[in-house]
Every structure is written in structure tokens, then in C-alpha cells.
Amino acid sequence: MKQTVSVREKARAGRLRVRFQRPAGRAAAGFAYTRHHPMTLSLPGEPTLEAIRATRVRLGDRVLTTPVRLWQDGALSRVVGPQTRVFLKEELFQRTGSFKPRGALAVMLDLSPGELARGVTAVSAGNHAMAMAYAAAVLGTTAKVVMPRSANAFRVDRCRELGATVELVDDVHQAFTRVREIEQAEGRTFVHPFEGPKTALGTATLGLELVEQAEGLDAVIVPIGGGGLCAGVASAVKLASPRTLVFGVEPEGADSMHRSFAAGSPQAIDAVRTIADSLGAPHAAPYSFGLCRRYVDDLVRVSDDELRRAMYLLFASAKLAVEPAGAAATAALCGPLVDRLRGKRVGVVVCGANIDHATFAVQVAAGAAEQRPSTSFT
Numbered sequence: 001m002k003q004t005v006s007v008r009e010k011a012r013a014g015r016l017r018v019r020f021q022r023p024a025g026r027a028a029a030g031f032a033y034t035r036h037h038p039m040t041l042s043l044p045g046e047p048t049l050e051a052i053r054a055t056r057v058r059l060g061d062r063v064l065t066t067p068v069r070l071w072q073d074g075a076l077s078r079v080v081g082p083q084t085r086v087f088l089k090e091e092l093f094q095r096t097g098s099f100k101p102r103g104a105l106a107v108m109l110d111l112s113p114g115e116l117a118r119g120v121t122a123v124s125a126g127n128h129a130m131a132m133a134y135a136a137a138v139l140g141t142t143a144k145v146v147m148p149r150s151a152n153a154f155r156v157d158r159c160r161e162l163g164a165t166v167e168l169v170d171d172v173h174q175a176f177t178r179v180r181e182i183e184q185a186e187g188r189t190f191v192h193p194f195e196g197p198k199t200a201l202g203t204a205t206l207g208l209e210l211v212e213q214a215e216g217l218d219a220v221i222v223p224i225g226g227g228g229l230c231a232g233v234a235s236a237v238k239l240a241s242p243r244t245l246v247f248g249v250e251p252e253g254a255d256s257m258h259r260s261f262a263a264g265s266p267q268a269i270d271a272v273r274t275i276a277d278s279l280g281a282p283h284a285a286p287y288s289f290g291l292c293r294r295y296v297d298d299l300v301r302v303s304d305d306e307l308r309r310a311m312y313l314l315f316a317s318a319k320l321a322v323e324p325a326g327a328a329a330t331a332a333l334c335g336p337l338v339d340r341l342r343g344k345r346v347g348v349v350v351c352g353a354n355i356d357h358a359t360f361a362v363q364v365a366a367g368a369a370e371q372r373p374s375t376s377f378t
């Protein structure tokens with residue numbers, strides 16, 4: 001059965017039309033992925049290994065090849081078992097503190113001199129805005145970002161420090177209205193936070209690095225907000241290492257990709273309720289949804305308590321201070337995936353660390369208090 005996914009974000013996503021075919025026998029709204037589905041899919045600019053490698057070369061030293069570290073510690077072993085090998089892709093050390101510059105730069109490197117002269121614009125609660133500010137600075141252009149007033153003050157300050165003009169508005173709906181006005185009035189190019197072929201090629205560079213830095217991975221776990229990170233990473237992992245399983249993880253309170261997989265098309269959620277603000281995308285979008293559906297083996301959800309415990313474990317045992325989104329893959333490994341991945345070689349994407357010290361302290365203290373006895377350590 002051939003089906004056209006409705007393209008709700010058509011304008012923002014670059015007027016994409018996604019066509020895909022479900023594997024025979026798969027229930028229309030069913031979601032029970034355990035294997036990679038060889039779904040036929042035609043996406044413009046679909047990632048190939050060659051294109052991902054070329055994108056990595058173009059990004060050059062504007063992005064860092066972040067370290068991959070084997071996480072060895074008694075506290076971790078007590079949770080995941082002594083035979084499980086956990087490789088942390090420490091993308092929190094990326095420029096601006098998250099993976100976001102990979103996607104933003106992959107888009108912006110293709111802007112014409114005229115477009116660069118007019119500048120770029122975006123809507124973001126933080127990490128994408130910081131990445132845009134950084135990318136604009138290194139490409140010699142300007143960024144005007146619209147952020148909801150609820151955005152973390154630390155991130156708003158960082159955006160300004162990185163050189164962006166920040167406009168604060170009351171809510172996300174107003175933010176989208178305002179960014180359209182800026183596009184019209186100033187001729188700035190809108191750069192989507194997670195959707196589109198170039199963004200996916202940018203995030204795919206992270207996945208390719210990971211499988212090259214840690215060979216023979218049985219599984220990779222990737223956090224999902226809107227799905228751009230997972231779309232790119234899953235593509236790269238499956239193209240370079242088809243036998244490696246890819247798991248996407250969403251917060252229970254922001255599970256648009258789960259709903260989209262179940263429905264067979266990108267879905268929106270009514271409300272976002274999670275401490276992982278960076279994973280709080282209100283909807284999935286067709287291009288990244290199509291790639292995730294093709295390359296992701298399974299999705300899991302984690303609770304805020306699991307996120308806090310993972311933040312604490314990463315801090316106390318791996319010595320990493322991360323924002324909740326950066327702990328999501330670890331939360332999945334220690335929670336819903338712990339039995340399935342016991343004894344395996346697992347790549348965990350630690351995707352961001354932009355959090356103020358006061359919020360970090362509160363979440364980590366709560367995570368420590370909630371730590372189950374079996375996961376406590378000295």
C-alpha cells in the first residue's frame with residue numbers, strides 16, 4: 001500500500017513530499033518494532049555514506065569530532081551488568097554544548113552570498129538558537145532568533161554572548177508568527193531546528209563518527225525531540241553498520257515520535273510535560289519521521305525520574321554534567337533497555353549540556369535521592 005504522508009510543515013520543511021511503503025503485513029497503526037524494516041522510501045537528498053562523509057569534510061573544524069569513551073565504573077556495572085560495554089559519545093563537548101551546530105551549519109554552508117548577507121532566523125528554546133548564533137558568527141553572517149520567554153535564562157544569555165540578536169515572545173505560537181514576520185521584512189533565511197535533508201546530513205556526521213570510533217557496536221541509543229538528531233544518526237549507523245540496532249528515546253511527556261510511528265504519519269502532541277526541555281518538540285515532521293521510521297529499530301520512553309537518576313549517574317560515575325536531554329540515552333539504557341542490552345556493546349549519545357548550575361543541582365540532587373539501592377555507589 002503506497003501512502004503519502006501529509007506535509008504539515010511543508011513550508012518550513014522545504015516543501016517536501018514524503019512517500020513510503022509499509023512492509024507487507026504490518027498493521028496500519030501498529031507499533032512493534034524489533035527489527036530494521038527494509039521499507040522502500042524515497043526522500044529527496046536521502047543520506048548516503050558518501051554524502052555524510054562529504055558533509056563532515058565541509059563542516060571541517062567548525063565542528064569538533066567529539067570523543068567516544070568507554071564508561072567503566074562499578075556504579076554503572078551494578079545497573080547494566082558487568083559484561084555490558086557502554087561507549088559514551090560525548091557530544092556535550094561539541095561547540096556550543098550540543099550537537100546542534102552540525103545541522104545548522106550543514107544548512108547554512110549552502111546559503112548563497114546574498115542569503116548570507118541578509119542573515120538567518122530561527123525559533124528555539126535554546127540549543128538551536130545557540131548553534132545558529134555560533135554558525136552565523138563563523139560564516140560571517142547574522143542571526144536573529146525568537147525565543148519564548150520561558151526559555152532558560154542561561155541559554156538566552158549564551159545566545160547573546162555568541163552574537164545573536166534575541167527577541168523574546170510570550171509563547172511558541174507567537175514565536176512562529178514573529179519569525180515569519182522577520183523572514184518577510186528582513187529577507188532572512190529560516191533554519192529549521194530539526195527537519196530537512198541537510199539537517200539530517202549534519203546530524204548523521206555524529207552517527208558516522210560514533211560507529212567509526214567504537215567499532216562493533218550492537219546498539220546505539222539516540223534521544224528524540226523533533227527527530228532530526230535520530231534521523232541522521234540512525235541513517236549513518238545503519239548505512240555503515242547494518243547489524244547495529246538503533247533505539248530512539250523520548251520523554252514520556254513528549255512522545256511525538258511514538259505517536260507518529262503508531263499513526264504512520266507525523267503527529268503533534270497537545271502539551272509537553274518533561275524536564276528534558278530540549279526534547280520538547282510539539283510535533284514530528286515528515287522528513288525526519290521518514291528516516292526514523294526506516295532506520296530506527298525501536299522506540300522507548302523514559303520518565304522524568306529516570307532522567308534525573310541518569311543525570312546523577314552520569315555526574316557521579318562518568319563525571320559528566322549534562323542537561324536532562326543529554327541523560328536520556330543513559331536513562332533508556334539503565335531503564336527500559338537494561339535487559340535487552342545486557343552484555344552488549346552499546347553506544348550512548350550524550351547530546352547536550354546546556355543547563356544552569358542551579359537547575360542542574362536541583363535535578364541531580366533529586367536523582368541522587370531517587371537512586372535505587374542497587375545503583376548506589378561509594
Ligand SMILES: Cc1ncc(COP(=O)(O)O)c(C=O)c1O
Pocket residue numbers: 098099100127128193194223224225226227228229230278279281325326351352353
Ligand atoms: C541537547 C539536545 N538533545 C537532543 C535534542 C533533540 O534533537 P531533535 O529535535 O533533532 O530530535 C535537542 C534538540 O534541540 C537538544 O538540544
